[in-house]
Amino acid sequence: MEQTALPGIGVRHDVVTASGRRLGVVTHRNGRRDLVLYDPDDPDSCTADVPLTDDEAEALADILGASLMLGQLSGLRQQAAGLLTEQIAIPAGSRYVGRRLGDTQARTRTSASIVAVLREREVIASPDPTFRFEAGDVVVVVGTRQGLDGVTAILAETDPDG
Amino acid sequence: MHHTTILLIEVGALLLALGLLSRLSRRIGLSPIPLYLLAGLAFGHGGLVPLSASEEFFEVGAEIGVILLLVMLGLEYSASELVGNLRAAAPAGLFDGLLNALPGAAFGLLLGWGWVGAIVLAGVTWVSSSGVIAKVLADLGRVGNRETPVILSVLVIEDLAMALYLPLVTAILSGQSLLGGGIALAIAVFTVVLVLVVAIRYGNFISRMLSAKDPEALLLGVLGLTLLVAGIAAGLQVSAAVGAFLVGIALSGPVAHNATELLSPLRDLFAAVFFVFFGLNTDPRAIPPVLLPALALAVVTMATKVLTGYLAAKRVGIGLPGRWRAGLALAPRGEFSIVIAGLAVATSVVNPQLGPLATAYVLITVVTGPMLARLPDFGWFKRWLRRSAAAGPAPAPATD
Numbered sequence: 388m389e390q391t392a393l394p395g396i397g398v399r400h401d402v403v404t405a406s407g408r409r410l411g412v413v414t415h416r417n418g419r420r421d422l423v424l425y426d427p428d429d430p431d432s433c434t435a436d437v438p439l440t441d442d443e444a445e446a447l448a449d450i451l452g453a454s455l456m457l458g459q460l461s462g463l464r465q466q467a468a469g470l471l472t473e474q475i476a477i478p479a480g481s482r483y484v485g486r487r488l489g490d491t492q493a494r495t496r497t498s499a500s501i502v503a504v505l506r507e508r509e510v511i512a513s514p515d516p517t518f519r520f521e522a523g524d525v526v527v528v529v530g531t532r533q534g535l536d537g538v539t540a541i542l543a544e545t546d547p548d549g
Numbered sequence: 550m551h552h553t554t555i556l557l558i559e560v561g562a563l564l565l566a567l568g569l570l571s572r573l574s575r576r577i578g579l580s581p582i583p584l585y586l587l588a589g590l591a592f593g594h595g596g597l598v599p600l601s602a603s604e605e606f607f608e609v610g611a612e613i614g615v616i617l618l619l620v621m622l623g624l625e626y627s628a629s630e631l632v633g634n635l636r637a638a639a640p641a642g643l644f645d646g647l648l649n650a651l652p653g654a655a656f657g658l659l660l661g662w663g664w665v666g667a668i669v670l671a672g673v674t675w676v677s678s679s680g681v682i683a684k685v686l687a688d689l690g691r692v693g694n695r696e697t698p699v700i701l702s703v704l705v706i707e708d709l710a711m712a713l714y715l716p717l718v719t720a721i722l723s724g725q726s727l728l729g730g731g732i733a734l735a736i737a738v739f740t741v742v743l744v745l746v747v748a749i750r751y752g753n754f755i756s757r758m759l760s761a762k763d764p765e766a767l768l769l770g771v772l773g774l775t776l777l778v779a780g781i782a783a784g785l786q787v788s789a790a791v792g793a794f795l796v797g798i799a800l801s802g803p804v805a806h807n808a809t810e811l812l813s814p815l816r817d818l819f820a821a822v823f824f825v826f827f828g829l830n831t832d833p834r835a836i837p838p839v840l841l842p843a844l845a846l847a848v849v850t851m852a853t854k855v856l857t858g859y860l861a862a863k864r865v866g867i868g869l870p871g872r873w874r875a876g877l878a879l880a881p882r883g884e885f886s887i888v889i890a891g892l893a894v895a896t897s898v899v900n901p902q903l904g905p906l907a908t909a910y911v912l913i914t915v916v917t918g919p920m921l922a923r924l925p926d927f928g929w930f931k932r933w934l935r936r937s938a939a940a941g942p943a944p945a946p947a948t949d
Contacts, residue, residue, distance in 0.1 A: 391698050394634055394705045395625040395683070399693060413693045416806070423693030429931075431695040431871030 401425075420444055473535045474505070476525045480545050489516030497537030499530020555602040563592065563603070567821050578688065580681045580919065582883050583912050585821050589828015590836075590908070600829070607826040613776070614823030615888050616793040617816040620775045622679065622708055623797015624809045628748035631798065634705050641699070641861035642706030648853040650675040656846050662900045665721055669893040672714055673907050674850040678883025678915065679704040685878060685919045689926065696862045696871040700878050703861055711885060712741045712795070715788040718889065722896045723786065733786050740787060741795065748799040761803040764811060771800070771808045772815070790888060820884070827887050828908065830894060835905040843909035851880040851914060851921070869938050874925045881918025886911050 391399045393413070401411030401423075409425035411433075418441075423433040439447065477484060483491055494500050504511040504518065505525040511518070528538050567581075570588060574581040592600050600607075635642075653674030657667030682704060686692055713734060720733035748755070759770045775796045782792025800808060858876030867875065890907030893899045924930050 392630065392633070393692070393698055394630050394701045395679075396692060396701070399698075401693075401695075411693055421693060425693075425695075429868060429870045431868050432874065433690065433693040436690040436693055 399423075422447075469531055470529060471532060471535055472502075472527065472529050474525050474527055475535070475539050475542060477520055477522065477542050479522050481520075481522075481542050482544050483520050483542060484522045486520060487516060488514055488518040488520065491538075491541055493528075493538050493541055496541065497530060497534040499528050499534030499538050501526045501538070502529050503527040552602055556606060559600050559603040560606055563588070563600070563825065564818075564821075567825065571821070578919075580678075580684065580881075580883065580915055581821070582678075582681070582824055583915050585824035586828045586887075586908055586912060589825040590831060590833040591828075592825070593829035594832050604829070607822055607829060610819055610822035611826035611891070612789070614816075614819035614821070614826075615790050615891070616775060616779045617812060617819050618823070618884055618888070619790045619793040620771075620797040621809065621812060621816050623794040624800060624805050624812075626705060626708075626798060627801050627805075628745050628798050631705060631709055632745060632749065634702050635709065638699075638702035638706055638861075641703055641857075641864065642710065644860060645703050645707065645857045646675060646710060648857050649850055652849050652853055653846070656842075656849075660842065660900070660902075662903070666893075666899045666903060668718060668721060669889060669899055669903065670906075672711075672718060672889040673886040673910065674846065674882070675714075676707045676711060676882065676885040676889075677704060677854065677879045678881045678885065678918075679708065681881045681883045681915055681919065682878055685881070685922050689923065691874065691878070694871065694874065696858075696867045696875040699862045699865055699867065699875050700858065703857065703879060707885075708794070709741075712791045713737050715791050715889075715892075716786065718892060719788040720786055722893055722898050724896075724898065736785060737787050737791065740782075741791075744795040744799055748801065753802065755799050756802050756804040759800070759804050759808075761807050764807070767804065767807055768811045771796075771804075771812065788892075823891075824884075824887065827891055827894075827904075831904045831908050835902065836909055839902055839906040840909055843906050843913060846906075847910055847913040847917075850882075851918065854879045869934055870925055870931065873930075873934065874922075877924055878922045880914060880921055882911055882914045 388400055388402050391401070393399055397413065397415040399411055399413045401409055403409045408427060409430050411423045411425070413421040413423060415421070420439050422435075422437040422439055424435040426432050426434045488501060491501075502513065503526070504514050504520075505527065506521065506523070526538075526542070528535055530538070566588060567585060570584040571581040574584050650671040654667040654671035656674075657663075657670035660666070662670070682700065686694075686697060686700070691697055716733045716737035717730050720730040721727070723729075725733070759774075760766055775793050778796045779789035779792040782795075783789040797805075855873075855876035858874075858879040859872045862872040862875040886907060890903060894901075894904040925934075
């Protein structure tokens, strides 16, 4: 995803798809946003420019995002013999409270992945390594039984300094 | 009849006529600027129906029109955008200046107008019309195009360069020596840098003094601040227009956004008055003798503008069609050329032919420019590009 400032107008995000097409979103400063499709023969010019209202943009994002999520879930189920999902609460005394997800090295150490964090009824999907844990967070982990137990053990480690 | 009565009738009739002209221009897809200029020519000295009572109104209105044009331009950009853009596009801005100001200056010398005339004409040919070009890009659905940031950054640099050029030209026109001009330039550089730094560091603070919520207070506050700063800038010989531009840059966030909406109708009104006033001061009988030089100047400087856009787009790796689109889109000159010529005409230091020449020049570029910008969308142009791309390495951009 490439981001370009348009002085006086707003920002443009664009992406080249695996099939070689370029498409982008122009976000105007006054809140208007346009979906643009680029010409395959002349990748610098856009052939279609579709203004989207707030509702339309939201609906479109929902559909694209939801279908992606569904695809991931069904894919998971197909190849997931022996793969489990579990919610693990971070214990109050854990050394990782206030530290970053990357610090746990959970994936490297257990080959199980933290795919989401539940915090105060909010779902934080695909947290990145800089995500900071808080006491009371519940992590959603995908992995083998052994991996899940490993993550539980890591998160239960207490801080040696206090 | 009473003086005020005639004033009301004249101003009313003229504004009504401008309204109709503006509608006509929208209908045929043109910028209204050339029609406003023509209206001014028709009602001015030596025109069809000279005005009697409302000249003073138009004079003051024109002054406010320039200030509003500039403050709105400043409001469009934030200070950090300007500085970030300056780093990325400085080379493009530099050869834009060289390629387009030098032909104007050379032309001024060729016509025997001396250094002052040359410097003024350099400014007239240098600056593309950001208003006209922004509209062309939106009309042709090119806002999302990959060459568009190139076009915009050239425009931004030109606008910023004007903040230095206008004080210089104001000082020179007021009869000061080159040294005086240099001092004015130094003051301008200092002020511009100061405003940029203050706007980036404390922009929120300035914007917070003006409430974004209350439209009436915001309108009066921003308008008052702009006129005040413009007046002070004029007093310091830094040019009122630049003062207004800097106010626009210093404002940011919701204040800038709401102020843009509130000031737009005022800008439309007074900018129209400004273009008419410029036309009023130009004797239409003076235009035919300068028509050929204006045409020559337009052809040369539109070609150099195309080259500018072509090279600027090439520099960031845009393909051949995109380079042509960028070049041809940059061709129209407009409000700034008239602002610069207006400064010069007001002082009578330069040859009186400058006014008519600038009028004809802007009329030519502002009408043909947007038409030329459409060229790359035609099938035959695309085929020609494909053929010439296939024939060998990209040819040097033709300059005609």
